[in-house]
Amino acid sequence: MSKQPASRAQWLALPLRLSLLALVAVAISGNFTNYGGMQEALQADLGMSSQSIGLLSTFLYVGIAGGYVLGGLLVDRFGPRRVLIGALLGIGLFNEQLAFMPSLKGVLQCRLLVGVAAGIAIVAGSQSAARLPGRAAPIGQGLFGGAMQVGAGIGLFASPFLLPFVEEWESIFALWGLLALALALAWMRGAPPEPQEGQAPQPRRGAAMLPRLLVAFRERRLLLLGLVHLGSLGMGQAVAPWLAVFFASTLFHLSLPQAATIGACGLLLGAMTRPLGGVLLTHGPWKPRLLRVSGLLAWIGLLVLVLCPTALQMLFAGQAPPVAHVLVSLGGVLLAVAGWTLPYSSVFSHADRIGQAQHLGRGTAQSVTMLLSAPASAFGPALIGWLHAQASFPSIFALLCWIQLGILLIAFLLEPSLVQTGSRSARMRMRRLSPQGHVPQTWASP
DSSP states (O other): OTHHHHHHHHHHTHHHHHHHHHHHHHHHHHHHHTTTTOHHHHHHHHTOOTTGGGHHHHHHHHHHHHHHHHHHHHHHHHOHHHHHHHHHHHHHHHHHHHHTOOSHHHHHHHHHHHHHHHHHHHHHHHHHHHTSSTTHHHHHHHHHHHHHHHHHHHHHHHHHHHHHHHOSHHHHHHHHHHHHHHHHHHHHHHOOOOTTTTTSOOSOTTOOHHHHHHHHHTOHHHHHHHHHHIIIIIHHHHHGGGHHHHHTSTTTTOOHHHHHHHHHHHHHHHHHHHHHHHHHHTSTTTTTTHHHHHHHHHHHHHHHHHHHHHHHHHHTTTOOOHHHHHHHHHHHHHHHHHHHHTTHHHHHHHHHHHHHHTTSOHHHHHHHHHHHHHHHHHHHHHHHHHHHHHSOHHHHHHHHHHHHHHHHHHHHHHHHHHHHHHHHHHHHHHHHHTTTTOSOTTTSOO
C-alpha cells in the first residue's frame, strides 16, 4: 500500500522531468555548433585555416564516440540520474576551462573532453527518458532527440548573435558551460528518481563491464540496429552541414543566406519528427513498422534529389525555372530528413529491450547502437566534402541512395524480430508489475 503514493507522485512529476530532459538536450547539443559564426575570430586568434577549423568538430565527435561507450557502462553501474549529473558537470567545467585556455592545443583538448562528457550525457539522458513509465518512455526519448535538434540550431545562431555583446569568443563557450552547470544543479535538486528503477532485469551479477561490452558487440540484432541508426541519425548528420552549400549551387540561383534558411528547414523538421516518432510508437499500427517506413521515406527523398535536375529539364524542355528546382529539391530534402529522424525513439527503444532481454545492461546496449553511428557523424561531413570536390551533388545523392537502400533492406529483415522481442519483454514486464499496480493502464505498454 505504501508504494502507490510514490507511483502517483512520479506521474505528477512527469511534466517537470520531460521539461528538464528537453533543456538538458539543448545544453548538450548546443556544443555541436556553438563555434559556428565565430570562425573568423577563432582563425585569427588560434592561427587556424578555413580547412582546419573543422578540427573543432572532429575532436568533439571523436570524444562523443568514446563517451557513448563510457556512458553505457556507467549508466548500468550507477544509474542514469547520477551519471547525467556528472556528465553535465563535465560539459560545464570543460567549457569553462576552454575559456581560460585560448590556444589551439588547449581548445582542441577541451573540445575532446567536452565531447566525452557530451557522449556520456546523451546516453544517460536517453536512458532517463527510457525509464519513464509505460508509453511515456518513447515519447520522452523522441522529445529528447527533438530538443537535441533545437539545441544544435540555437548553438548555430546564438553564437554570432551574442558575440558583439561579449566581444570575445571565449565568453561564448563560458556561457554554454554555465548553462550545463545550472542544469546539473537543477537535475540534482528537481528531477525525481527514475520510475521503474530496479524493476528491469539488470546485467548478470559479477559481470565485468568490459566483457559485457564485448558480449553486446556480438549480439547480432544490436549490430544490425546500429547499422540502421547509422543510416538514419548518422546519414542525417553527415548531410546536414552541406544543405546550405547544396541550395547555394548555380542550379537554384539563391544567395548563401537564402540557401542557409532553406537548408535550416530540415533542422526544424527534425525537431518535430523525432518527438512524432516517439508518439507513433505508442500507437499499435505504427509500432511494428516504423523503422521500415522511415527508411523508405529517406530512400524516396534521396531518389527525388537524384532525379530532380534531369526530370525537371525534361518536363520543361530544358527551361526549368529555378523555383521549380528549389521546391522539388526541398520536398526531397524534407522526405529524407523525416526518414532519418522519425526512427530515433524506435532505435533506442528496441536497443533498450534487447539489453534487458539479454541481460547486457540497458545503457550498454544503447551505447553499442550509438557507437556504430558515430563514424558517420564524425567523418561523414568531411567525406561528403571530398566527394563534392570530385563530383556533383546529384552524383553524391546517388551514392547515398544506394547506401540508404541497403539500410532499408536491413530494416525490413530486422524489424519483425525486434517487435517479437518487444512483445515478449512487455508481457514479462506486465506480469512483474501488475500485482503491485505500479503502471497506470492508460500508459501501460500494449
